[in-house]
Amino acid sequence: MRDLVPAVIGVLVRRGADFASAEDAVQDALVEAVRVWPDDPPKDPNGWLVTVAWRKFLDATRADASRRRREVRTEGEPMPGPVEAVDDTLQLYFLCAHPSLTPASSVALTLRAVGGLTTRQIAQAYLVPEATMAQRISRAKRTVSTVRFNQPGDVAMVLRVLYLVFNEGYSGDVDLAAEAIRLTRQLAAKINHEEVAGLLALMLLHHARRPARTGLGGRLVPLAEQDRSLWNTRLIAEGVDVLQIALARHRLGEFQAQAAIAALHADARTVEETDWVQIVEWYDELVGLTDSPVARLNRAVAVGEADGPRAGLAALAELDPALPRHTAAAAYLHERDGDPATAARLYAEAARSAPSLPERDHLTRQAARLNAQLAGLPHRVPPDVASPPNPRAFPQ
Amino acid sequence: MAKYLLLKHYRGGPAPAVDCAPMDQWTPDEVDAHVQFMRDFAARLEETGEFVDTQALTPDGAFVRYDGEGRPPVTDGPFVETKDLIAGWYIIDVESWNRAVHLAGELSAAPGPGGKAIYEWLEVRPFLGDSPTVTE
Numbered sequence: 428m429r430d431l432v433p434a435v436i437g438v439l440v441r442r443g444a445d446f447a448s449a450e451d452a453v454q455d456a457l458v459e460a461v462r463v464w465p466d467d468p469p470k471d472p473n474g475w476l477v478t479v480a481w482r483k484f485l486d487a488t489r490a491d492a493s494r495r496r497r498e499v500r501t502e503g504e505p506m507p508g509p510v511e512a513v514d515d516t517l518q519l520y521f522l523c524a525h526p527s528l529t530p531a532s533s534v535a536l537t538l539r540a541v542g543g544l545t546t547r548q549i550a551q552a553y554l555v556p557e558a559t560m561a562q563r564i565s566r567a568k569r570t571v572s573t574v575r576f577n578q579p580g581d582v583a584m585v586l587r588v589l590y591l592v593f594n595e596g597y598s599g600d601v602d603l604a605a606e607a608i609r610l611t612r613q614l615a616a617k618i619n620h621e622e623v624a625g626l627l628a629l630m631l632l633h634h635a636r637r638p639a640r641t642g643l644g645g646r647l648v649p650l651a652e653q654d655r656s657l658w659n660t661r662l663i664a665e666g667v668d669v670l671q672i673a674l675a676r677h678r679l680g681e682f683q684a685q686a687a688i689a690a691l692h693a694d695a696r697t698v699e700e701t702d703w704v705q706i707v708e709w710y711d712e713l714v715g716l717t718d719s720p721v722a723r724l725n726r727a728v729a730v731g732e733a734d735g736p737r738a739g740l741a742a743l744a745e746l747d748p749a750l751p752r753h754t755a756a757a758a759y760l761h762e763r764d765g766d767p768a769t770a771a772r773l774y775a776e777a778a779r780s781a782p783s784l785p786e787r788d789h790l791t792r793q794a795a796r797l798n799a800q801l802a803g804l805p806h807r808v809p810p811d812v813a814s815p816p817n818p819r820a821f822p823q
Numbered sequence: 824m825a826k827y828l829l830l831k832h833y834r835g836g837p838a839p840a841v842d843c844a845p846m847d848q849w850t851p852d853e854v855d856a857h858v859q860f861m862r863d864f865a866a867r868l869e870e871t872g873e874f875v876d877t878q879a880l881t882p883d884g885a886f887v888r889y890d891g892e893g894r895p896p897v898t899d900g901p902f903v904e905t906k907d908l909i910a911g912w913y914i915i916d917v918e919s920w921n922r923a924v925h926l927a928g929e930l931s932a933a934p935g936p937g938g939k940a941i942y943e944w945l946e947v948r949p950f951l952g953d954s955p956t957v958t959e
Contacts, residue, residue: 531824743948
């Protein structure tokens with residue numbers, strides 16, 4: 428049902444509703460659909476939603492005396508002919524990712540207007556009160572209220588928003604990663620753009636690993652230690668297909684490059700089979716495309732795998748030590764270089780500045796493991812969570 | 824967006840910038856103005872879509888700890904004369920560290936005696952979040 432939301436909003440806007448009212452009306456119509464459809468499913472769900480949402484819009488407009496003039500205008504207009512839903516949906520993506528919005532506002536508005544989620548669901552997903560999220564959404568709507576619906580949009584901005592949604596994870600009631608994939612898939616069906624495909628591939632390839640990413644009690648399992656039999660081969664196959672079609676167009680972008688790296692990991696049946704040389708090459712492409720310090724940091728770790736830890740440390744030494752996860756990467760490379768004392772110290776330091784709880788716990792565990800080893804203590808871990816003999820500790 | 828705790832230490836923290844009397848020695852109007860400022864601050868945060876939570880704490884309470892299997896927990900305190908008394912907090916969800924610092928600066932300007940800002944020290948602490956999906 429939520430797939431229909433953007434097109435229905437688009438129809439209302441073309442009939443003369445302003446975006447904010449159209450969006451509200453469609454939300455009201457969805458609420459009614461949830462109530463009515465189970466007992467009385469419509470033959471044409473799209474037409475049903477358009478009719479009910481339009482009625483809701485007119486009701487709301489009538490209820491507001493100060494809007495009387497607009498009511499006369501909109502009701503006096505003839506109904507337009509057949510509407511091209513494809514363009515409407517696309518315009519809605521662009522509008523919700525408009526450059527005048529902050530990233531957080533774009534995310535909230537996209538989830539509501541394009542995704543059809545309720546304000547409550549979005550609030551729960553981002554762990555803020557519903558009233559706060561309602562304000563965020565209504566401010567965003569006000570910000571874009573003067574944007575004309577048929578202006579060309581910026582695909583890169585839309586992709587940035589969808590990437591943010593995907594990367595938020597899946598802590599709440601709503602599976603934001605799955606929602607991001609749904610919205611990106613829908614976008615990819617409407618616009619032929621290699622980076623849209625690149626982002627979709629990236630999401631599918633990472634989503635495929637999700638069952639293996641967390642262990643007992645939500646602990647983070649680094650890529651190298653993941654049980655690869657838990658990876659979703661169907662999603663991997665789809666991701667690789669989508670990526671290959673995108674790459675064949677020879678218009679490389681950052682999401683395609685990231686997806687290529689994810690695909691190389693997915694392609695290795697064991698961590699030892701990983702083609703690190705190719706991964707470094709893709710990181711070179713990524714650094715060339717984005718000049719992102721994060722990409723440089725990850726490249727240094729990949730260099731450590733391809734050319735040995737010394738080479739990785741040399742690459743790392745060229746980067747700003749204040750970068751997030753710089754210390755964690757240094758710890759990992761020092762351990763691989765046979766210096767557990769330095770590694771233990773750096774892991775502990777990295778844990779103190781870790782940006783997330785699972786990472787902090789993971790890094791603390793690495794420091795504890797090395798410290799116990801250095802003190803000559805037996806390494807007591809329950810067998811089901813035991814580390815392999817040569818743990819690859821850097822979370823990837 | 825990231826969440827931050829703005830911790831109100833009441834009279835704790837670094838050396839006070841302004842030495843104002845404890846709140847119970849203010850006039851009732853000054854207390855009212857202070858409380859209203861706090862409410863308005865929360866309302867503004869809600870309006871900007873940045874509000875998560877605010878709570879105030881009573882000064883009472885005690886330290887409590889486990890004391891071994893089968894024994895009741897040990898309590899210590901209350902410490903009425905403690906220098907660092909956590910009075911409450913705000914939790915905000917904002918775009919950046921700079922925004923969090925800016926808001927803490929606003930909150931620190933809460934009025935005290937004579938309606939003048941109390942220049943209260945606020946502790947700003949980032950929350951640990953979930954780890955992102957894509958890290959490589």
